[in-house]
Amino acid sequence: MSALPAAAALALAGARELADNDVCFVGIGNPSDAALLAKHTHAPGMTLIYESGVIGSDPKTPPLSTGSPSVSDGAMMIADGLSVFAELQAGRIDVGLLSAAQVDRLGNLNSTVIGEYAEPKLRLVGSGGAHDIACLAQRLVILMPHDPRRFVDRVDFITSPGVDKKRAALKLGSGPAALVTDRARFTFETGEARLAAVMPGFTAAQALEGIPWTVSKTADFQVIERFEPAAVETASRRLDYLFA
Amino acid sequence: MSALPAAAALALAGARELADNDVCFVGIGNPSDAALLAKHTHAPGMTLIYESGVIGSDPKTPPLSTGSPSVSDGAMMIADGLSVFAELQAGRIDVGLLSAAQVDRLGNLNSTVIGEYAEPKLRLVGSGGAHDIACLAQRLVILMPHDPRRFVDRVDFITSPGVDKKRAALKLGSGPAALVTDRARFTFETGEARLAAVMPGFTAAQALEGIPWTVSKTADFQVIERFEPAAVETASRRLDYLFA
């Protein structure tokens, strides 16, 4: 087991997906943590965009919502929601980062309802911008805590589509590039999620623990021995709440 | 003959078309003069909007263009072109004020070309926002200097449509409410321009001098004996360039 708290490991694993100068459309929570960490380690040229209309954001404290004060404090530009979703639809956003209540083997995400839509066991918050990001970002990165209840064979409701053959004809983004947990990295080259890497401190068995479908490994399966010490140090300083 | 310069008489005649609290989409030149005059006499609650995106404008000096400094100096709001044309298309602009190179008996305006479109005698500047205003303003007021060359039976090119039966089905504005010159006021209740009033100092014959089609009078034809002295005084002070 890693000595890191799971939330910190997830941020570190997620940050690895982001490259310098990436333009990222960032959801709240794990996505925001991972993006901030990347920006303050290996990707200082990254542009963080929140759906509230803020561009070039660099929150000093973790925002509770995309409309929270820390999202706009010190930001380079405050536009509006239309402006940033326009960029997304025009294909000008490199990466979208999302989390959700449920994910399935195709990278579909559910944040709408547990149970039947018409007769819900539990009504959730709905899409927000998640469906839009999943459809329109050039590259989609899904961040999920390793929590077996959240990994299901087929999500109860596809709020934010994962792999879908209709994407190309509809000129949508290419769909999930990676599903990252605090224990592993999954990719979707063949359609279904396959184990592409395990995160520091975890075996493949641990990475798949509780996942209710059979997961194969990619040909280039990797064991990631450690996170960059500088990234861990930055995380512990800048995202100290993940270590609490 | 009126003792007033024609340009001043046109502004005074145009201002009469505007009511307090009207929201006006204003073209440059005669329209802008008339709107300003109205605002500074009987219609202080009028809102002047220019296509450059300026709302609540009150130019201190006559703007050469809708993008000139005096349009924005002291204005209450600087938005953008999309914002103000959106208001126009949503039916939220009470009055559009236009002038043009040519006008015809249906209140059609031409600012595109003299001669054939494909083989022009003289290529003009094009629509600008004029077509948009003519189609979308709730009420259209046309201001033209009394210049017989500019009154034609059928304009060479309908840039900005006047009376058109398709307006209602297409949910466009109601078309020309009045055509105002420095000598007369024409209205379009029956389709064609009819003489509804003559301006101070002019007879009906003078008002129609050189107009190449037969113009009938409205049932309520009026002789306007004089402009409001306060309006004339304001014009001579605020629009002194019209008296030069």
Add this chain to the structure above:
Amino acid sequence: MADKAVSLSDAVARTVKDGDTVFIGGFGHAVPFALGHEILRQGFKNLTLCRSGTDILFDLMIAAGAVKKAVFGYLGNPGIGLGQAFRRAVKAGAIEYEDWTNFAMILRLHAARLGVPFLPARILQIGDMPNVLPDLKTLDCPYTGEQLTCIPALKPDVALIHAQHADREGNIKFYGIDGDTVEGALAADKIVVSVEHFIEPEQIAETPELTRIPAHRVTAVAEVPWGAHPSYVEGFYGRDDTHFYDYDKIAREDESLRQYLQKWVYDCPDRRTYLETVGAEKLSELKAHGSGREPR
């Protein structure tokens, strides 16, 4: 131009009607809680509430029984949890709702603002969302042949907005996070605004780019300091995050939520009483924890 400055209660009484479709401004920032509470105190019913990403004000208005239908992209307590009253109302079949996305809601308002019945978009073509939106149309682009979704216009009867400043004629100065606040206001037939502080028209003209809603579009404007608490107002005060965490616990049960409504809405006939309920200490703390930006 006419003086549109009225009291908070008149602002609501003169503009809202039972059955109206009401856009609620505030994407996290400058949520119009004072206007929303006033709607509840005046007992309006059968409202359709709409916006992209909601705040707990939406949930609270559902809890109070004022809402017939919710039309939204997200309905919850941002960053904290579910819309608890909404969750129970859905379970009980006591509310109608439409699940859009935030972008779709913005486009719906944008279409209304532009005066067209729909706008084409690429979203809502895959996944399960198109299946639960009744009567959502698609078309093939007449130029490119691409299949596009037709996002229908949504024109609210009334928009409720909170902003930093206005003059008494109704020119609204607003800055900080917008989301779809201005878009929703300009899409609506009537716009009702509460502001932190009235300023003179001459001051409005000093920053004309920050005038986001022009006077002639505004129906009524009321000066209501702290009118967005427990949300925040850029340049004035910070967000009362604790209040949102507390709400999450309180809203889990009908009875405690009823008591919350009593305390924060019905027992506060005016905003002064409300601020006494918040307490001077909390207010001074929020003032201190506002953003570093001064009022502009």
Add this chain to the structure above:
Amino acid sequence: MADKAVSLSDAVARTVKDGDTVFIGGFGHAVPFALGHEILRQGFKNLTLCRSGTDILFDLMIAAGAVKKAVFGYLGNPGIGLGQAFRRAVKAGAIEYEDWTNFAMILRLHAARLGVPFLPARILQIGDMPNVLPDLKTLDCPYTGEQLTCIPALKPDVALIHAQHADREGNIKFYGIDGDTVEGALAADKIVVSVEHFIEPEQIAETPELTRIPAHRVTAVAEVPWGAHPSYVEGFYGRDDTHFYDYDKIAREDESLRQYLQKWVYDCPDRRTYLETVGAEKLSELKAHGSGREPR
């Protein structure tokens, strides 16, 4: 983020290509004359120029033979007269052009910015304009049955913009009259900007609502004081109306216009020489006749 600050000549050389569709910013205000002149000095050809309401820069670029096609709502010398070079080119059959309206051009750019191939609108359905726009489509709204025009997207290869301020990373601060300047920039694939004055990123962050183009969208930015002369820049200098009146006379004949181009464009290898040609007295007069608003 990368440093995008370059010289005026590099800004153009690195971004513009022969045959490009070029959006020219500046709706009367902040017309990018320095960038436009640089394009002429570098001898680019076969350009398609586009915007809603043009300034004389459009006409001048036509006169210089750089333009294959003009796509516009208005093409002239605002408030003064015709586009004289355009008028002659049309008469001679020496230029292609498309007659749109200002609103239609804005919607064309807005569609490209929104990433959709068209936007529906109510304009261009009556009068003669729809007849001379080849292949303009209509559709019946799938919800209301209303007939609407399909305004096709227009995505420029490059947008040329002049603004007050930028940081060296390319965040662009712009205020004053916009028209379709920002819309056209954000619609384009590449954005090239000249500014009056570089400022630090920290200063950009002080007025984030006035940042109108974010750094990651900008390809190159050059500091070019007076880069919009003879047009004006809010907060910096007034409009040289005399220059526009003079142009109207000069542009009526090919030979005098050729001399104008020689004097103001080809004989000015850089903007410093250009400003010497304008003369210190005129510059100081324009500085004094700027608007009362200070740089913000």
